[in-house]
Amino acid sequence: MSRIFSGIQPSGELHIGNYLGAVKNWVQLQETHAGALFCVVDYHAITGAYDPAVLRARRWGMAKSLLAAGIDPAKAVLFMQSDVPEHTELSWIFTTLTPLGDLERQTQFKDKSLKVESIPAGLLMYPVLQSADILLYRADTVPVGEDQIQHLELARDTARKWNAKFGQEYFPEPKPLLTPTRRIMGLDGQSKMSKSLGNTIGLMESDDEIWAKLRPAMTDPQRVRKTDAGRPEVCNIFQLHKAFSGVEAVAHVDGQCRTAGWGCMDCKKVLAESMVQELTPIRRRAEALDAEPQRVLDALADGAATARGLARDTMREVRGYMGLDPVVIPSAPAV
Ligand code: AMP
Ligand code: TRP
Numbered sequence: 001m002s003r004i005f006s007g008i009q010p011s012g013e014l015h016i017g018n019y020l021g022a023v024k025n026w027v028q029l030q031e032t033h034a035g036a037l038f039c040v041v042d043y044h045a046i047t048g049a050y051d052p053a054v055l056r057a058r059r060w061g062m063a064k065s066l067l068a069a070g071i072d073p074a075k076a077v078l079f080m081q082s083d084v085p086e087h088t089e090l091s092w093i094f095t096t097l098t099p100l101g102d103l104e105r106q107t108q109f110k111d112k113s114l115k116v117e118s119i120p121a122g123l124l125m126y127p128v129l130q131s132a133d134i135l136l137y138r139a140d141t142v143p144v145g146e147d148q149i150q151h152l153e154l155a156r157d158t159a160r161k162w163n164a165k166f167g168q169e170y171f172p173e174p175k176p177l178l179t180p181t182r183r184i185m186g187l188d189g190q191s192k193m194s195k196s197l198g199n200t201i202g203l204m205e206s207d208d209e210i211w212a213k214l215r216p217a218m219t220d221p222q223r224v225r226k227t228d229a230g231r232p233e234v235c236n237i238f239q240l241h242k243a244f245s246g247v248e249a250v251a252h253v254d255g256q257c258r259t260a261g262w263g264c265m266d267c268k269k270v271l272a273e274s275m276v277q278e279l280t281p282i283r284r285r286a287e288a289l290d291a292e293p294q295r296v297l298d299a300l301a302d303g304a305a306t307a308r309g310l311a312r313d314t315m316r317e318v319r320g321y322m323g324l325d326p327v328v329i330p331s332a333p334a335v
Pocket of ligand 1: 007008009011017018019020021022023143144145146147148181182183184185192193194
């Protein structure tokens, strides 16, 4: 059976973009793939300037949000990346196999490096650490959003190179597993929904907050008056309907939009109801975790113990194949 691994940065709370693009899928996959690994990648979160106190709070917030979203520690392995030092160890090994040019070509590196005066080498190495995250568990299936496809290509190259160099079919070539909602746009309808762009709806937001954000959100720009026929295929609100509303409701919305039966406000109201229905149980679970925070710590401690065991086994084998196993007295005269 395939082994699942995925990671998420501790950016505080989840939003509907990373929920629909990745985490909702994780919650479903843990049912069919026992021992799937889900990692809060805190070492990935320190490549830019940051405040340790804020990072601490966000690591907690992300772990809690993942549990609230439905990750079940009895089925999946939820852990903090920095609790398993082998991630950085394997990452170093992989840097020795990765061409500099491949790293400089990564879109995310190009985008992020433009925004800083002095580029930390860690920003360049970011996808190497990501390959190590995945291959440390010899995972072959990585449920992520569309933006991670290029990083996974690099992980496959790295697996192939290591296997060729050390003569083993040890590492699988990990493939992305995309959801139907592989890229959720922000409420501005212009760019990817992302915390750094401030165009998100948080998974824990109240009904009122959700409505306050949906009300002014971008729809079909050509639909100026209520009597104008709309084009669902270009409307971001319709995309959100597809993610949150049932099949029949989506068909109904489609018809009402095209015939100008409904205005955008009518459509948004129905969307708000669908969202509240899906998000309310998540909010309730988050409240339960606030009342019993020890459950978050216990989940992370169990997850780290399991992950560490797997990681140690991999590193023992990897070191062995690479001539880095425990030193022994040579049987032949030393050369
Ligand atoms: P991040 O929150 O950026 O660490 O991303 C965590 C996961 O969510 C990754 O698999 C991303 O590909 C996915 N993701 C983040 N934002 C979006 C979005 N707007 N639409 C779809 N997937 C997303
Ligand atoms: N780079 C991913 C993101 O920004 C996060 C991540 C780090 C990841 N390591 C991973 C995702 C390993 C999947 C597998 O979303």
